[in-house]
Amino acid sequence: MPVDLQAPNPQDLLPVAGVRIGTTMAGIRKPGRRDLSVWLLDEGAAVGGVFTQNRYCAAPVQVCREHLQDSSIRALLINTGNANAGTGADGLARARRSCTALAAKLNVAPQQVLPFSTGVIMETLPVERIEAGLDAAVSAAAPTQWFEAAQAIMTTDTLPKAASRQLQIEGRTVTLTGIAKGAGMIRPNMATMLGFIATDACVAPALMNALAREAADASFNRITVDGDTSTNDSFVVIATQRAGHTPITALDSAAAQALRAALNELAVQLAQAIVRDGEGATKFIRVQVDGGRDEAECRLAAYAIAHSPLVKTAFFASDPNLGRILAAVGYAGIADLDQNRIEMHLGEVHVVTAGGRHPEYVEAEAAEVMAGSDVLVRVNLNRGVASTTVWTCDFSEEYVRINADYRS
Amino acid sequence: MPVDLQAPNPQDLLPVAGVRIGTTMAGIRKPGRRDLSVWLLDEGAAVGGVFTQNRYCAAPVQVCREHLQDSSIRALLINTGNANAGTGADGLARARRSCTALAAKLNVAPQQVLPFSTGVIMETLPVERIEAGLDAAVSAAAPTQWFEAAQAIMTTDTLPKAASRQLQIEGRTVTLTGIAKGAGMIRPNMATMLGFIATDACVAPALMNALAREAADASFNRITVDGDTSTNDSFVVIATQRAGHTPITALDSAAAQALRAALNELAVQLAQAIVRDGEGATKFIRVQVDGGRDEAECRLAAYAIAHSPLVKTAFFASDPNLGRILAAVGYAGIADLDQNRIEMHLGEVHVVTAGGRHPEYVEAEAAEVMAGSDVLVRVNLNRGVASTTVWTCDFSEEYVRINADYRS
Known part of the structure; x- marks a missing residue:
């Protein structure tokens, strides 16, 4: 749909x-x-x-x-x-x-x-x-x-x-x-x-x-x-x-x-x-990465998030298992990234500060944001002024069904 | 399973x-x-x-x-x-x-x-x-x-x-x-x-x-x-x-x-x-890439294949939609790859020669190989003598179910 x-x-x-x-x-x-x-x-x-x-x-x-x-x-x-x-x-x-x-x-x-x-x-x-x-x-x-x-x-x-x-x-x-x-x-x-x-x-x-x-x-x-x-x-x-x-x-x-x-x-x-109209999509996801040294490293982080099957299945489930987003940023290939500077927001909910869980973060608020059909993820690398945005969708069982059946 | x-x-x-x-x-x-x-x-x-x-x-x-x-x-x-x-x-x-x-x-x-x-x-x-x-x-x-x-x-x-x-x-x-x-x-x-x-x-x-x-x-x-x-x-x-x-x-x-x-x-x-024991796995897949200039480029190709959701869902379906493997090799990031030299075998079935479909390739034979639980994919880049092997599994609806439910 x-x-x-x-x-x-x-x-x-x-x-x-x-x-x-x-x-x-x-x-x-x-x-x-x-x-x-x-x-x-x-x-x-x-x-x-x-x-x-x-x-x-x-x-x-x-x-x-x-x-x-x-x-x-x-x-x-x-x-x-x-x-x-x-x-x-x-x-x-x-x-x-x-x-x-x-x-x-x-x-x-x-x-x-x-x-x-x-x-x-x-x-x-x-x-x-x-x-x-x-x-x-x-x-x-x-x-x-x-x-x-x-x-x-x-x-x-x-x-x-x-x-x-x-x-x-x-x-x-x-x-x-x-x-x-x-x-x-x-x-x-x-x-x-x-x-x-x-x-x-x-x-x-x-x-x-x-x-x-x-x-x-x-x-x-x-x-x-x-x-x-x-x-x-x-x-x-x-x-x-x-x-x-x-x-x-x-x-x-x-x-x-x-x-x-x-x-x-x-x-x-x-x-x-x-x-x-992505295959099996149930959600439209905007991944915005700010605070990079250049746009290229913002893109690395944004695409790592947007490609991660674990992130995409969590969005499908509206489950704020948001550590998966941090993990994706971590393996994005930004050589000298300092994990202790990372900030993350989901919609307006402040999830991560200084690389760890924000003290006032309440999971139910993130779950409410994720339940929407249009979700904004913002990650700040806090090491520069470059930004980028990538658009993606979630990953559902329907994607597998479509691609297992495509030729039949 | x-x-x-x-x-x-x-x-x-x-x-x-x-x-x-x-x-x-x-x-x-x-x-x-x-x-x-x-x-x-x-x-x-x-x-x-x-x-x-x-x-x-x-x-x-x-x-x-x-x-x-x-x-x-x-x-x-x-x-x-x-x-x-x-x-x-x-x-x-x-x-x-x-x-x-x-x-x-x-x-x-x-x-x-x-x-x-x-x-x-x-x-x-x-x-x-x-x-x-x-x-x-x-x-x-x-x-x-x-x-x-x-x-x-x-x-x-x-x-x-x-x-x-x-x-x-x-x-x-x-x-x-x-x-x-x-x-x-x-x-x-x-x-x-x-x-x-x-x-x-x-x-x-x-x-x-x-x-x-x-x-x-x-x-x-x-x-x-x-x-x-x-x-x-x-x-x-x-x-x-x-x-x-x-x-x-x-x-x-x-x-x-x-x-x-x-x-x-x-x-x-x-x-x-x-x-x-990969989440949702139904098949064990060996991806062997030969004929690279060095092992690093063989790994690029092998991991591009092994990570492709389209390749993995085709294996789940036992559907020899093997062009998806060629596409993955093509976007693996090997800068000057000549597509016209690529060979591909699935098990012992010769699928691709000189970058195109092998004239004697019969899809039913590839489908039979894919129906097994242990499948060997071999790609030859034909530009050197380096090789590597990567092991992966297929991608099923069960993977999505497991990861949408993991915390519950």
Whole structure:
């Protein structure tokens, strides 16, 4: 059950001029599932992306990296049901073949198509089913298909994830709409499994990768469900240049800052939606670590807490067995950490002071905080001024059931 | 249910001359549980130890490190039911007070007592209950109490873990007997939660830490249940000098090598017993990584596999969703890993070649291997000659149930 998350209202998802999306049921893994999408971009769109750091990256990730180097991208081709990862040279050939097939239909070059796959690893991509579905997907393409696009990338997600934002630049309305998917194998080291945001803003192509990177760092790179980094993580930002304002050519202009804020907020909303829909999740947990010497060590501590099965099962049980959080901080890998300086709060309850139990700490108060669906853990290392926040969920028997059954 | 593991037969646990153990029910956390042990060592015993690398180490670990620096150890004092970790200055004072109390009864110095605690973190050690139980424990002390000693350190363990070995040195029989505990919060970064091995071998005190370190590296430092490194990990080796052979003064003598082999084998047996009794475990999994440039990168890959909740739930389900293993190798942190060189076997089934699915791989064969209770995963990185092996277990709904309920 997703935690405080609902499916978006289709009419709240705003079209982005220059982007049309079409989806179909291609029977990639199972019949009757919307599993193939094409995104058609008008000429002139600028595209940036960030991809998984997993060394075992999927074939489509390798192709995306190539095609983003020097192409003007005209289409995205996305399938669910098969990750085309762990498939060697044959998988790479199949990913390329799918780009060629779509390019032929659109009368563009194969290098102008970005392929994305998500689903089971180490199975052969049924590229002929993709080819067979392309006509239906292309002919369904329309500016209003964002809800269907979000549905068409789901795997173990229980809800589609999508949202829009608008801002003003030079009196012009700029729109951003994005979608994401992911519920397990979530510990992005770059991006979520799949995330896409399009805007009609006018942005110099050279800035697109930096925008994507910044948004990913603020959002998808701060979440974890189970600590497993996917082979297919991809996050792409598209700017169609249609909003009519003066093109943004520097990241520090007022217009750029307004756009970056809107983009980052949207990415955070999508990233949090992934955690709220985390496999088996019953609670949304914010882990904030303050007082570090740098953000890197705050992240070590925050992720140690957020990955600990013992911490996550304690949250599932609403059991304030909070020594498990201290233990995780202790093994996070901060070399010279002084345990006697640690402070910890759960919500507003002061649990730990000077490394030990706070004298006025009452367990019942912590249990009450933990019983909520949205819980804040704050740890202060008291050795510097850096901070970070990571979002995660709890760990339930349902997670095991889902992942023991995923392929069946 | 433990995996292919039975409780030891009490009469198979051989006394070690110079060691007497006594246990009692001190009501540390709950009444009616054997939760306090004292180990009485004759004068002259040499003791070495290795301890958790968790920066949030428990008070007794801090005291052990101090007392091992320059004391001739005469007693061990072990409680279960309370870890005395995350307890600040007060916890340290209570650990010292427990040593002082036992020392007074034995007429030795407090520095000659090593304290050990295991159980819930961040709760106050009820030192007065330990003091009240000391007389009963000391008067119960006998050379034959190894089975009871193993019982008296259990927490979520379902079975006591203990074993003995004998070898000949210069025609003299040398005996080793050891015990260990641990089932969750197991990713020792030094030693298990608690492990103790005593031998009557004659060994120079200066060698003891090296012997303990080597045995831990061969055993407790190769296991993981849930990736959580405990605050209390401690592994201690005692040599009572009573076997009558010429004292061992160098690690490379023939006698030293025979003793080291026996010690390491015993430690491996105890470490594997911890994994076999891992919380919720239904399978014992050996993860062997070959072809690394050095052992460190083999360990990165092996632990990434062994910690992955997705890999562990697939084993629970006997579902050969083996792409999850490739994904774990990919995010293990081996910087320049070439995915196209990876080979993988499950048992004798060749699953992956050149980074992709082996052309003759048949899933049903892998499913048959996974259905067994003892499964070997072999990954070859094909970039060097280093190897390592890590032992772990699968991840079941029962793990979540145990850890959501642990304190109740």
